[in-house]
Amino acid sequence: MPRFAYVNGRYVRHADAAVSIEDRGLVFGDAVYEVCQVQRGFIVDLTRHLDRLDRSLGEIRIRAPMSRAALVGILREVLRRNRVVNGMVYLQISRGVARRDHVFPSPEVRASLIVTAKSLNPAINAAKYAAGIKAVTVPDNRWGRVDIKTVGLLSNVLARQQAKEAGAQEAIFVDRDGKVTEGGATNLWIVDKAGMLVTRPADHAILQGITRTTVMDVAGKLGIAVEERRFSVTEMLEAREVFITGATTICLPVVAIDGQSIANGHPGMTAQKIRDAFFAVAEKTVI
Secondary structure: OOOEEEEOOEEEEHHHOOOOOOEHHHHHOOEEEEEEEEEOOEEEOHHHHHHHHHHHHHHHOOOOOOOHHHHHHHHHHHHHHOOOOOEEEEEEEEOOEOOOOOOOOOOOOOOEEEEEEEEOOHHHHHHHHHHOEEEEEEEOOOOOOOOOOEOOOHHHHHHHHHHHHOOOOEEEEEOOOOEEEEEOOOEEEEEOOOOOEEEOOOOOOOOOOHHHHHHHHHHHHHOOOEEEOOOEHHHHHOOOEEEEEEOOOEEEEEEEEOOEEOOOOOOOHHHHHHHHHHHHHOOEEEO
8 A cells, every 4th residue: 555645735645755955854954843653543642742843843933834723634634544543643844945045034935844654563562562672871962952853863863873783772862961861762761779760851951752741641640759850870770660751662661771781681560550551541632
């Protein structure tokens, strides 16, 4: 079955989708994006994703190309055309097409919108949940506003490639003070030696993940206390559990970092409890 995409007003075959060579997202990375999980025929946490999209657009001063209702209609149509029941939907908004110049186009041009979707096999994540993943630490050399979900992800790309070459599946960024920030494409959590669930505060140094926010809701429902504070690599390595959260991974255990096993080297119970309760707590929007 062919895949389909939406590009600036048209639904086209994925293989035929194209943008202008002067689109500012291509030339400057002058664009923001969102990724939503699709599970059992529902878009997960759509309202929170679109709220964050609005914030990102506001932070870099891009005018939304359409209303939220119209955007939701496009997301649903792309998912329907691709027959996605379990998978993901990706949307990207750039400042638009204009002659190459660092300053904003004047007069203002219409923002560009791309939407794609694909199916994912739930069994693949299930296998990762059962075994856990490995990670490596890398220096956090990203720009100072990673709280804005822009497409400028070169540092993340290089970090994840470094992880892959080390036989790991995620990179964990560490700031100049030796404190953990987040994963290359995920937020990071530990269960410390006292049994407290800990994650870094959502300041400018990390992206305030939508799954991260919903995990806090889930933890509250389960009676699990959450502490937002900075923590060191040493504390992470000595933790009872380490796990990452993201839209397409939900709550994924990390069982080894830099070649050192976390606790007994097996996935922990906290991550499993949160994952098992996640879908019941998360917002679900029917396709």
